[in-house]
Structures are given as structure tokens and as C-alpha cells.
Amino acid sequence: ETGVTQSPTHLIKTRGQQVTLRCSSQSGHNTVSWYQQALGQGPQFIFQYYREEENGRGNFPPRFSGLQFPNYSSELNVNALELDDSALYLCASSSKGQGNYNEQFFGPGTRLTVL
């Protein structure tokens, strides 16, 4: 069973640029959630995708957008990067529709630095 993978591991961008982060969900999972974790803080929910549609969103502006593909992998896109976007971006997959027990499995994250 392959776990959740994310790419790239690290990324450096400058203000105003755009970035795309990628996530491959665990085999058999149909739901992907994205989180932003600033240094010293807990992860903050960005949004969740289920069957290729957004299924819930946290308090993040529209310049944070995402996609989920038919194979349930996902992308997080951030436009017009700001310095405060520097953080660890975590992807988590789970399997919705199997009762209330739907543990989220997290990837190792992508460390984004905005200069």
C-alpha cells in the first residue's frame, strides 16, 4: 500500500509568482484535504476535494485554488504569492463514504518559501 506522496519537497518562489503543489493520495482513498502549517503553529485547513469537487473550504482567499483528478490525486495552486504564504503545505487523503471512521493520512508536506 503506497502512502500519501507530495511534490516537490521544497520550493522557493518570489512575491507575485504562482505555484502548483501536487499530492498523490493513498490507494483506495477518494478524498483529499489541504492544510497550511506556518512555523510553530498547527495545520490550518485550506479546502477538501471529494470526487473532483471542492467539498468545504477554510478561511483562505480565492487565490488559493485546487483540483482533484479522476485518479484522486490533487493539486494546490496559489496565485500572487505573498511573504506570509511561506509555510509547510500538507496534503491528507481519506476515504469518505465508509461510515464515520475516516482517518486522514498525511503526506510529508511541501516546504514553500516566498522571498
Added chain:
Amino acid sequence: DAKTTQPNSMESNEEEPVHLPCNHSTISGTDYIHWYRQLPSQGPEYVIHGLTSNVNNRMASLAIAEDRKSSTLILHRATLRDAAVYYCILRERNEKLTFGTGTRLTIIP
């Protein structure tokens, strides 16, 4: 968002039990109590969850107060590999996990 309150940090000796407390006085009847932990340089990892009854699994035990306003994660015999930040989370019906700042657990050899 439902909130949880945890101590910022705790220390425990290796091979001794650890009790990590969490207060969640505004919990609603449908909120599940989840615990995740985050080891250094890794993504969070599921530990345990429960609704009303105490729960046990291979990693830990979860003791839930009768009024559900608090809970305690119990590691029965801490090892150095248990050093991590432990998050107590109230999971909403839409499955969003709202993390706080967690408790940083240090294990003393």
C-alpha cells in the same frame, strides 16, 4: 469552529505512562474527539478517536469525561519515539480537522 485547550508542553520519563489532557467545553453532540501527533519533519499521524466511550488501540488509550467537556490521551509506556506535538481535535461532520497549537511532548531518557 469548536475549540480545544491543551498545555503547551509536557515532559515525561521514558517507559512511564503519559497523560495528555485536553479541554473542549464547547463540544457539540456530533463532534468526534480525534488525536493526531506530528513527529519532527513529518506530517501529522492519526493516533486515536472517540465519541463518548473510552477507546483503546495499539498506540494509545482515550479517556473521555462523562460530560464530554474534556478528554485525556494516555500513552501507556512512553518511548523516545513518542516525542512529538500532540493535537487534540474536534472533528466536525464535514470532516474538517481544526488543529490548535498542540502539546509538545518531550521524553526524558
